[in-house]
Amino acid sequence: MRSISRALSSLQRCARDCSREQQESLSCVVRPFSSHAMTETKSSQGDDVPKKSMNLFSAVNQALNIALETDPRSYVFGEDVGFGGVFRCTTNLAETFGKHRIFNTPLCEQGIVGFAIGLAAMDNRAIAEIQFADYIYPAFDQIVNEAAKFRYRSGNQFNCGGLTIRAPYGAVGHGGHYHSQSPEAFFCHVPGIKVVIPRSPSQAKGLLLASIRDPNPVVFFEPKWLYRLSVEEVPEGDYMLPLSKAEVMREGTDITLVGWGAQLAVMEQACIDAGKEGISCELIDLRTLIPWDRETVVESVNKTGRLLVSHEAPVTGGFGAEISASIVERCFLRLEAPVARVCGYDTPFPLVFEPFYMPTKNKILDAIKAAVNY
Amino acid sequence: MASSAVRALMKNSTLKRGATFITSITEARPYSQHGVREFSCGYALWNASGRSSTFESEDLLRNLSKVVPPATRRLSGEPEKAFTDDEDSEVLDYPGAKTTFTHELKFIPENAAEPVPCYRLLNDFGQPLPWAQLPQMDAELARKIYSHMVSLQTMDLIFYEAQRQGRFSFYMTTHGEEAINIATAAALSPEDVLFTQYREPGILMWRGFSLESFANQCFGNRDDLGKGRQMPVHYGSRELNYFTISSPIATQLPQAVGAAYGLKMDNADACAVAYFGDGASSEGDFHGAMNFAAILETPVVFICRNNGWAISTPTNDQFRSDGIVVKGRGYGIRSIRVDGMDALALYSVVKEARRMAIEESRPVLIEALTYRVGHHSTSDDSSKYRNKAEIDHWKLVRDPVLRFRKWIEAHGWWDVDSEKKIRSEARAAVIAAMNKAGRKEKPHLSALFEDVYDSVPSHLKEQDSQLREVIARHPEDYPTDVPTQ
Numbered sequence: 022m023r024s025i026s027r028a029l030s031s032l033q034r035c036a037r038d039c040s041r042e043q044q045e046s047l048s049c050v051v052r053p054f055s056s057h058a059m060t061e062t063k064s065s066q067g068d069d070v071p072k073k074s075m076n077l078f079s080a081v082n083q084a085l086n087i088a089l090e091t092d093p094r095s096y097v098f099g100e101d102v103g104f105g106g107v108f109r110c111t112t113n114l115a116e117t118f119g120k121h122r123i124f125n126t127p128l129c130e131q132g133i134v135g136f137a138i139g140l141a142a143m144d145n146r147a148i149a150e151i152q153f154a155d156y157i158y159p160a161f162d163q164i165v166n167e168a169a170k171f172r173y174r175s176g177n178q179f180n181c182g183g184l185t186i187r188a189p190y191g192a193v194g195h196g197g198h199y200h201s202q203s204p205e206a207f208f209c210h211v212p213g214i215k216v217v218i219p220r221s222p223s224q225a226k227g228l229l230l231a232s233i234r235d236p237n238p239v240v241f242f243e244p245k246w247l248y249r250l251s252v253e254e255v256p257e258g259d260y261m262l263p264l265s266k267a268e269v270m271r272e273g274t275d276i277t278l279v280g281w282g283a284q285l286a287v288m289e290q291a292c293i294d295a296g297k298e299g300i301s302c303e304l305i306d307l308r309t310l311i312p313w314d315r316e317t318v319v320e321s322v323n324k325t326g327r328l329l330v331s332h333e334a335p336v337t338g339g340f341g342a343e344i345s346a347s348i349v350e351r352c353f354l355r356l357e358a359p360v361a362r363v364c365g366y367d368t369p370f371p372l373v374f375e376p377f378y379m380p381t382k383n384k385i386l387d388a389i390k391a392a393v394n395y
Numbered sequence: 396m397a398s399s400a401v402r403a404l405m406k407n408s409t410l411k412r413g414a415t416f417i418t419s420i421t422e423a424r425p426y427s428q429h430g431v432r433e434f435s436c437g438y439a440l441w442n443a444s445g446r447s448s449t450f451e452s453e454d455l456l457r458n459l460s461k462v463v464p465p466a467t468r469r470l471s472g473e474p475e476k477a478f479t480d481d482e483d484s485e486v487l488d489y490p491g492a493k494t495t496f497t498h499e500l501k502f503i504p505e506n507a508a509e510p511v512p513c514y515r516l517l518n519d520f521g522q523p524l525p526w527a528q529l530p531q532m533d534a535e536l537a538r539k540i541y542s543h544m545v546s547l548q549t550m551d552l553i554f555y556e557a558q559r560q561g562r563f564s565f566y567m568t569t570h571g572e573e574a575i576n577i578a579t580a581a582a583l584s585p586e587d588v589l590f591t592q593y594r595e596p597g598i599l600m601w602r603g604f605s606l607e608s609f610a611n612q613c614f615g616n617r618d619d620l621g622k623g624r625q626m627p628v629h630y631g632s633r634e635l636n637y638f639t640i641s642s643p644i645a646t647q648l649p650q651a652v653g654a655a656y657g658l659k660m661d662n663a664d665a666c667a668v669a670y671f672g673d674g675a676s677s678e679g680d681f682h683g684a685m686n687f688a689a690i691l692e693t694p695v696v697f698i699c700r701n702n703g704w705a706i707s708t709p710t711n712d713q714f715r716s717d718g719i720v721v722k723g724r725g726y727g728i729r730s731i732r733v734d735g736m737d738a739l740a741l742y743s744v745v746k747e748a749r750r751m752a753i754e755e756s757r758p759v760l761i762e763a764l765t766y767r768v769g770h771h772s773t774s775d776d777s778s779k780y781r782n783k784a785e786i787d788h789w790k791l792v793r794d795p796v797l798r799f800r801k802w803i804e805a806h807g808w809w810d811v812d813s814e815k816k817i818r819s820e821a822r823a824a825v826i827a828a829m830n831k832a833g834r835k836e837k838p839h840l841s842a843l844f845e846d847v848y849d850s851v852p853s854h855l856k857e858q859d860s861q862l863r864e865v866i867a868r869h870p871e872d873y874p875t876d877v878p879t880q
Contacts, residue, residue: 096660121660127690132683135649136691139590139667142638142650143657159679166643167650175631175639176622177846212847236849265852312852 072254077247080222080255081110081187084229085148087259089118092146095233097123099133099150099187107152108189108248134160134186138168138238141183146233154190154242155202168238169213182236187229189245190218191283191333192379197372203334203365205281208240209311209343215239215264216310218282221247223255227262228308235264244283251286267314269321273303276327276392279318279344281307284331284380291385300393310340318344319351326357327392331380336364358395361388510717513764514744515734519792521801523739530743534808540581540738541803542817544573544796547597549821550606551769554613557829558627558773563613565627569594571736571768574795575700577601578738579668579763582745586665588654589637590647593628594700594767595670602635606825610832617835622842645675648684648697652758655693659756666694666752674705676719685726688758696748697728697760700735702767707780723760735765736795739802766793837877 075083089095097114103125105112115123126133130151137149151157157164164186172180192201208216217232217239219225225243232239244251270285271292280288285306292302303321307313322328328348330341345360363380371378487494516527523529532540551568558566569576576597583589589598596609608620612630615623620632621639631639638647638654651669658665675681676699688695699719703710716722723730729751733744741763748759766789770777777786803809843862844855851859866873873879 096656124691127683127686129679129683129686131679132649132652132687135646135680135683136653136656136687139650139653139655140657141653143588143654143661145657145660147653162643163646163649163680167641167646170641171639172849173846174621174625174629174641175633176620176624176842178620178631178633179639180849182849215848312848312854315854 070256070258070260072256074252075222075255076249076252077219077222077225077243078108078110078249080226081229081243082112082114083255084226084233085111085114086117088146088148088230088233089114089122091259092234094144095122095146095148095183096140097148097150098126098137100126100128100152102126102150106150108245110187110243110248111150130156130158130160131163134163134168137184137186138163138171138181141181141238142171142179144183146183146185147181148185148187148233151186151188153200153202153245154188154204155199157186157188157204160186161207164208164214164238164240165211169211171213171238173213180236181238184238185229185233185235185241186239187241187243189248190242191244191246192370192375193246194375195372196370198369201370201375203242203282203332205240205242205310205332206334206338206340206343209340211311213238215312216242217264217308218242218244218310219308220244220282220285220306221251222253224262224306224308226255227260228264230259231261231264234261239264242282246283247286262308265309265312265314267308267317268306269303269317270306271302271304273301273325275301275325276329276389277303277305277318277321277325278329278331278385278389279305279307279341280331281310284333287380287382288331288385290382291389294382294386295389298390300389302389307344313344315347315351318348322348322352323355326355327361327395328352328356329361329363329385329388329392331363331385333365333380335367336362337367339364358392361392363388505715506717507721511720511732513732513734514740515737516740516743517737517798517802519798521798521805523802528743529739530746532739532742534803534806536581537799537803537806537808540577540742541796541799541809542821543577543580543597543601544738544799545817546606546821546824547573547576547600548796549818550596550600550609550825553822553825553829554609555769555773557613562829562833563627565773566613567593567628567772568769569597571766571789571793571795572700572702573597574738574741574799575698575735575763575765578741578799579698579745582742583668583749584665586636586663587749588651588658588665588667589670590651590654590667591637591640591670592644592647592672592675592700593640593642594672596628596630598670599630599632599635599637602632602637604630604632604635604637606828607832608632610829611835614832614835615837616832617838618832619838622846623838624842645671645678645680645684647671648675648680649687651695651697652684652688652691652693655688655695655752655758656691659692659694664753666696666749668696668698668749670698670700672705673699673701673703673710673713673719674708675699676722677713682726685722685728685758685760689727692756693758694752694756695758696745696752697758698745699760699762700765701762702735702765704767704771704777704781706771706775707777718762718764720760720762728758728760730760730762732762732764735763736793736798738795738799765795837874840877840879 085097089097097111101107102111102123103115111123133149133151137147140147151160168181168184191203205216205218208214215235215237217228219228229241232241278288278292288304292304295302303325305318305321330344332339332341341362341364345362348360363385365380366378485496487496516529517523547569551570554563554566555568557563572594576595580598580601585602591598611618612621613627621629629640631637648669648671651667655667658667701719705713718732720730720732731744734740744761748761751757752759768786768790800809844851844859847855866879
């Protein structure tokens with residue numbers, strides 16, 4: 022597993038140097054977000070805040086720097102974290118904050134999370150890295166049976182709220198079964214933890230800082246495809262974005278699109294293309310999956326009358342199903358078309374067939390048109 | 396002799412002080428029929444100050460007859476020469492292991508020829524072994540340990556019966572393991588943080604958790620610190636540094652390591668202590684915890700209660716190693732095997748383990764051999780898989796409470812009258828606590844939706860109000876002893 026991870030990470034490091042053809046296909050998928058979304062981010066941060074252009078892994082690195090600087094009881098650890106991490110998110114942290122606060126762990130995910138729970142339970146901030154979300158399953162018991170129930174089972178005598186588990190998730194173009202998964206839905210079925218997924222560098226920084234400082238355990242999935250490819254102006258200072266608060270990235274009147282993480286870039290392209298055909302799409306970034314901001318989605322669907330949810334994870338039992346059911350419960354009479362789900366197929370994540378598997382722009386565009394013309 | 400030879404060589408070598416290299420012990424036959432123990436003595440790591448960094452044994456030093464001339468030559472820059480017999484002892488410095496060559500095709504035996512001995516101080520009759528160095532224990536401490544073992548035994552007997560009468564939904568006893576519960580607790584400091592399984596309520600009792608608090612938890616009443624959310628015996632107390640128990644096996648072990656790391660970073664005069672059973676040693680969390688503890692050099696004491704049974708699974712279906720104690724070395728962890736029925740031996744071992752853990756910032760593994768005299772739980776009937784004679788043997792011949800009583804009686808610290816008195820007092824206290832707890836109402840319904848998160852999120856508020864509407868429509872569906880208003 023380690024050698025594969027290493028190999029993949031070297032591929033990842035070469036992402037910017039990949040073939041022209043691949044580069045084009047990637048940039049098509051992850052073009053910078055529309056000025057509208059950026060304006061919103063700016064306004065929430067204030068226009069006079071100094072900003073710096075950076076990619077997503079640098080934004081994560083900056084958030085970790087700030088978290089470590091502002092709280093001496095915070096620790097960052099995981100496999101290969103000491104030298105900077107296979108995705109470079111922990112670059113220079115050990116040099117800056119010392120090897121007792123930033124350190125490698127053995128290859129044992131259940132050990133990493135169990136250790137992190139114990140550290141957090143002693144009133145520390147434990148920021149644990151799982152190298153790929155695909156490898157989080159050995160830690161599933163620690164997350165589901167331990168972290169999530171730590172407060173509840175003790176009658177609020179104990180908690181491990183200082184725990185944040187970071188893990189890169191999602192497609193990357195060449196990751197196959199074990200470097201591409203989006204396991205968020207498993208964790209959305211677990212009361213007691215929060216699940217957060219950012220879509221861009223400035224979101225990643227603000228949401229990660231909020232997750233680290235939130236008094237509840239958080240699973241924070243980072244879109245690894247965007248680590249290098251997504252670049253935007255990121256406010257330099259210390260800021261947090263609210264958890265359990267969705268963001269309307271793009272306002273529209275005909276249909277509501279809901280997504281999270283890397284998929285939003287694809288969805289935004291579909292919104293732009295639909296706009297050219299006279300369809301006005303509202304795009305919502307859920308940002309926190311549990312507890313999720315149902316009110317914002319309900320309000321939007323009550324306005325547009327249509328809903329499309331899109332995620333990379335397999336469609337059956339995906340979090341899109343939960344959103345769909347909740348909206349049908351609350352907006353049944355307002356809906357003018359069935360809720361559309363454009364998601365991964367119910368197969369393992371396939372290497373060669375990745376372009377077929379993915380919920381691509383045109384699949385979304387077709388679903389938008391079908392809903393509007395229903 | 397050999398030791399001074401090594402030191403002389405250190406002095407003359409070109410190695411800088413502090414550099415580490417390897418010497419071989421040629422007199423010891425690494426793969427002899429004596430097995431693992433001798434093999435593991437076959438190599439030693441030395442640093443330039445001439446101190447062994449892995450073994451301190453004088454026996455080892457005596458076995459040293461030769462240090463490593465070829466390696467020394469190479470390190471000091473001398474040209475290599477043709478193959479000699481010395482090649483076997485040449486230094487190999489692969490990143491995964493620094494060791495020497497051997498020309499013998501021999502595998503390490505799966506187990507040492509002799510099992511690891513079990514440390515004890517008192518024999519089955521409570522008499523000190525002739526060469527035993529007893530810990531310092533005055534009459535007051537000894538009586539306190541004994542009376543807590545009696546209280547624990549009494550609580551177990553009465554609570555078990557209460558479950559049988561349907562007053563509790565479930566119960567688990569510590570019969571046979573009273574000494575592990577109380578004597579280890581006595582050897583710890585109240586600041587030490589505890590990560591236990593479910594057969595160690597005696598530690599809480601030692602720290603002052605009242606009989607009523609135990610009963611409150613088992614009834615799941617309004618005064619249960621866990622707010623009625625968990626099955627009986629899942630105790631926890633922040634005040635007493637005792638993390639709330641969860642049912643999954645071994646999950647507490649890596650958590651104890653994380654907590655110990657926090658204590659180390661805080662320079663606390665305390666360690667984390669993790670308790671678990673023989674079955675737990677098969678879980679991945681056990682192995683992860685041991686490895687993390689060794690690598691991160693955390694002050695944690697692992698105490699395994701090897702009581703022979705994981706529900707119905709005997710230890711020979713659980714592992715083929717010489718118990719748990721030998722697993723310590725596999726992770727580079729100091730370890731010891733102790734008689735879990737000998738309160739004095741346990742007290743000594745845990746005191747020393749705690750000292751090493753904190754002063755040297757290292758993990759220590761203790762395997763306490765014991766026997767689960769009771770059923771696994773009230774949901775188990777162990778007569779289905781073990782015979783009564785076996786249980787009786789351990790109950791009658793090896794009872795840890797009786798053994799300790801004989802020792803304090805021999806000191807004149809205990810007699811028949813004190814025994815009668817404490818037994819009847821304990822019984823009355825347990826019954827009174829249980830009756831009091833049994834009369835209390837259940838926790839308020841609001842506890843259902845609280846504490847999932849630090850504050851109640853909107854979707855849980857909504858579910859709360861939905862439930863209240865259902866209760867209003869169908870009050871007959873719900874228990875009357877849970878207040879809902």
